[in-house]
Amino acid sequence: MTEEKVKLLFNNSTQPQQRGVALMLVLWVMAILSIIVAEFAFSMRTELKIAGNYKEEAENYYRAQAAIQQALTEILHPDVAYHYVDGGKLIFGKKEQTLEGEAPAQKAETENTVPQRGKLPLNNGFFSYKIEDEEGKIYLNRFAIDNEPNRQILSRLLEMGGNVTDEAERETIIDSIMDWLDKDDLHKINGAEDDYYKGLDPPYECKDGPFDTVEELLLVKGMTPQILFGTTDEQGTTSGGIAKYLTVWGTNRFNPYTADETTRVIMFGEEQAAAMELYDENGKPKNRVFSTRFSIIGRGYPQTGAGQRMVKAVVVLNRKNGVPSARIMHWNDNLIGYPWDDNQKQNQPDRAEN
Numbered sequence: 001m002t003e004e005k006v007k008l009l010f011n012n013s014t015q016p017q018q019r020g021v022a023l024m025l026v027l028w029v030m031a032i033l034s035i036i037v038a039e040f041a042f043s044m045r046t047e048l049k050i051a052g053n054y055k056e057e058a059e060n061y062y063r064a065q066a067a068i069q070q071a072l073t074e075i076l077h078p079d080v081a082y083h084y085v086d087g088g089k090l091i092f093g094k095k096e097q098t099l100e101g102e103a104p105a106q107k108a109e110t111e112n113t114v115p116q117r118g119k120l121p122l123n124n125g126f127f128s129y130k131i132e133d134e135e136g137k138i139y140l141n142r143f144a145i146d147n148e149p150n151r152q153i154l155s156r157l158l159e160m161g162g163n164v165t166d167e168a169e170r171e172t173i174i175d176s177i178m179d180w181l182d183k184d185d186l187h188k189i190n191g192a193e194d195d196y197y198k199g200l201d202p203p204y205e206c207k208d209g210p211f212d213t214v215e216e217l218l219l220v221k222g223m224t225p226q227i228l229f230g231t232t233d234e235q236g237t238t239s240g241g242i243a244k245y246l247t248v249w250g251t252n253r254f255n256p257y258t259a260d261e262t263t264r265v266i267m268f269g270e271e272q273a274a275a276m277e278l279y280d281e282n283g284k285p286k287n288r289v290f291s292t293r294f295s296i297i298g299r300g301y302p303q304t305g306a307g308q309r310m311v312k313a314v315v316v317l318n319r320k321n322g323v324p325s326a327r328i329m330h331w332n333d334n335l336i337g338y339p340w341d342d343n344q345k346q347n348q349p350d351r352a353e354n
Contacts, residue, residue: 056302060309063122063300067129068313071296074115074131075317076324082288083133084257089114090131093288125302128340134293134314136258137247138267140217141210144181146188156266161242162227169222176221180207192221214246238339249314249329255289292317293329297338310335 074080074092082093093112118128138157143150154174158164164173168190175191185208187193193206197219204219217223230241245263256264257278264273280286293316301308314330 053307056305056307057309059123059125060300060302060307061311063125063127064298064309064311065300066122067120067127067298067300068296068311070120070127071117071129071131071298072315072326075294075296075315076326078322078324080324081290082257082285083255083291084285084289085133085136085260086112086114086283090133090258093285122300125300127298127300129296129298132295132297133255133258133291134247134250134295135253135255135291136260137250137263138245138254139250139252140214140246140248141181142252143177144210146178146182152269153267156269157242157245158227160262160266161240161245163240164227173220173222173227176223177217180220181210183208196221211248213248214243217243249295250293253292255291257285257287257289258291295330297335299340310338310340312338 077092077094079094080092081095084091084093091112091114117130119126120128138153143154151174154177155170158170158173164170172190175188179187179191179193185193185206187196197204197206207216207219211217215228217228218225226240228241228243230238232238245266254267256267256276259267261273264276267273268276278286293314295312295314298311298313299308300310312330312332312335313328315326315328318325318327
């Protein structure tokens with residue numbers, strides 16, 4: 001066989017194999033490029049979604065802040081003279097206005113109406129807010145004083161709010177709360193001090209000082225989450241719980257006009273609370289009680305979607321030379337677990353998401 005024939009035979013036998021290898025390489029490169037492009041597209045979609053969520057979160061946050069500011073315009077209105085609750089809504093009662101052209105003794109009856117506090121439009125979204133009078137709740141740190149009235153209030157609170165029907169169990173919690181608040185390290189008959197708390201796992205000391213939050217009660221001997229926050233059934237309905245009647249932001253001043261009926265019974269007893277004649281025949285408060293401490297819950301949310309942001313502020317109202325001002329005592333930048341229901345009293349303890 002000549003040399004030319006050998007070369008021709010060799011070329012004819014290898015050329016199809018070379019073309020097959022090249023095709024496989026091209027297919028592999030195309031597959032790899034397709035995977036890279038798909039991964040890049042997925043990454044970009046994720047980045048866009050994250051950016052969109054961040055933008056919506058920021059917008060909801062500033063809507064919630066707008067709600068706080070809107071509530072402050074109510075609290076700081078210069079004509080507000082008293083506070084009360086009507087139909088579950090906190091009312092800022094205005095001064096009666098002198099009739100124009102008449103003697104100063106003649107007054108025009110002021111109509112106290114609740115402004116719209118829900119679903120106020122703002123920048124392609126909405127904000128809502130609620131205002132609660134902290135002086136319409138029971139001031140937790142008042143129980144640093146061990147006297148019979150305070151013990152009776154705590155007993156009614158635990159029995160009516162926490163469903164603690166056993167007297168011995170109530171006495172244990174009452175003594176332990178007072179031991180937590182007092183300055184000494186001597187425990188009461190059923191109470192607890194450092195010798196008890198240091199024996200727990202993990203151990204800690206008795207505070208011997210005021211409560212900073214209502215949730216701090218969970219550190220007290222005998223207290224349980226069920227007593228403090230109530231129990232929730234399979235339908236998600238919560239019953240009981242003493243937390244909604246308590247505050248650490250109030251004072252020893254108590255406004256019966258802004259408290260609900262159960263809170264008044266806990267404070268004064270059933271007989272005295274029933275005998276209280278707070279309103280006249282026209283449904284107007286008989287006395288004008290002016291409160292000074294309020295909590296505001298602001299909620300921001302978009303027109304569509306389920307996202308929302310809630311902010312809580314507790315403010316103290318001051319008046320100097322007739323000019324009102326507000327000082328922020330507490331600020332919760334991300335309130336969660338707050339039941340936004342217009343049909344129930346909104347005085348749940350606040351929980352922050354860290």
